[in-house]
Amino acid sequence: MSGFAIARLALQRILAARVRSFLTMLGVIIGVASLVALTSIVNGAISGITGSLSALGSSRITVSAQSDTYLTDADDAAIAALPGVAQTSGQAATRGTVGFGAQETTASLTGVSPTYAEVAAPTLAAGAFLPDWAEAGDSRTAVISSATADALGVRGSDIGRTITVAGSDFLLVGILDDAQGFGADGAVYLPLATARGMFAATPYLGTITVEVDDPDRIEEVQAAINATLKARHSLAGDDAPFSVTNFAALVSTLATVQATLSLLLGGIASISLVVGGIGIMNIMLVSVRERTIEIGIRRAIGARRRHILTQFIIEATVLSLTGGVIGLGLGIGVSAIVAALGGWAFTLEPATFALALGFSALVGIVFGTWPAQVAARLQPVDALRFE
Incomplete structure (x- = not known):
């Protein structure tokens, strides 16, 4: 069985249960949207503050009395x-x-x-x-x-x-x-x-x-x-009873704060992705149980374990990656609206998008592997006798 045929069969199974597929993707959608929106909002807000401080002058010092x-x-x-x-x-x-x-x-x-x-x-x-x-x-x-x-x-x-x-x-x-x-x-x-x-x-x-x-x-x-x-x-x-402020030092400090906040918020949002991955694994395990007889028939007519394994991993990865793409669009929209309301520039970080999509694909592979292995290990005789 060719890899193209396996991928087509996996997509057909996803489209056959559209509502369940969407609900399965929901955790990944929320996780990616949170990751993109939070990091973009933080970067945009701090960039706006940094721009204002830079406009005040990198060679300027302010002495303020209490x-x-x-x-x-x-x-x-x-x-x-x-x-x-x-x-x-x-x-x-x-x-x-x-x-x-x-x-x-x-x-x-x-x-x-x-x-x-x-x-x-x-x-x-x-x-x-x-x-x-x-x-x-x-x-x-x-x-x-x-x-x-x-x-x-x-x-x-x-x-x-x-x-x-x-x-x-x-x-x-x-x-x-x-x-x-x-x-x-x-x-x-x-x-x-x-x-x-x-x-x-x-x-x-x-x-x-x-x-x-x-x-x-x-x-x-x-x-x-x-x-x-x-x-x-x-x-x-x-x-x-006075303070001496160096604006260049403040800009540098804000850059450090920005990096720290982006890392922290990215970690928090990644938890949502992991939860979404657990949801995918749960649904895939249910799907294995529901399709036990189908798996037995395919094994009986010549499908090998690697074919079953590949099909289920492709299904989990497509679900997760599709959820990542939808979440990416949602996160961009939310961050653009917040930037407009907050009055700062809307910033897009390609690295954040690559990380979000890469992580969502990885979630699908990691959390789809166990259900795929469970499906691949089914014996044809036992699967056909399953009720």
């Missing part, structure tokens, strides 16, 4: 004087109400120093960034994030109109592009001198953004900043 009266302009100047530091920008922030016409929303109000546009390099969707303070002083000008613009109903054509910030009138000069990671949660940027007249005390800063002249020296500069601030504030030990 108290509004800790970092000062003198600390900013001391950091700016360190070797490897290109320039710095001090900021002070709070939360307040922003209004435009009849619309109001709550946003982060951030006062930024004159060098902020050069250090942070924010991308604008409309208008321009804050004016030169050497000429403008504590001007009542403001730049808002696109999230804030959406909340207020502000459009690019509204540049030059008046908005209210914490009850005071400000001239709107620009709208940021949040896709670059700035102000995604709603933000308003004001001149630092103006902010100090409203909510920030002189000479204190909440954050200092540092631009490093060489990305390869970022860890060296980070260590120098830590040492400088501890020396200036007479601190000893590792505990300090």
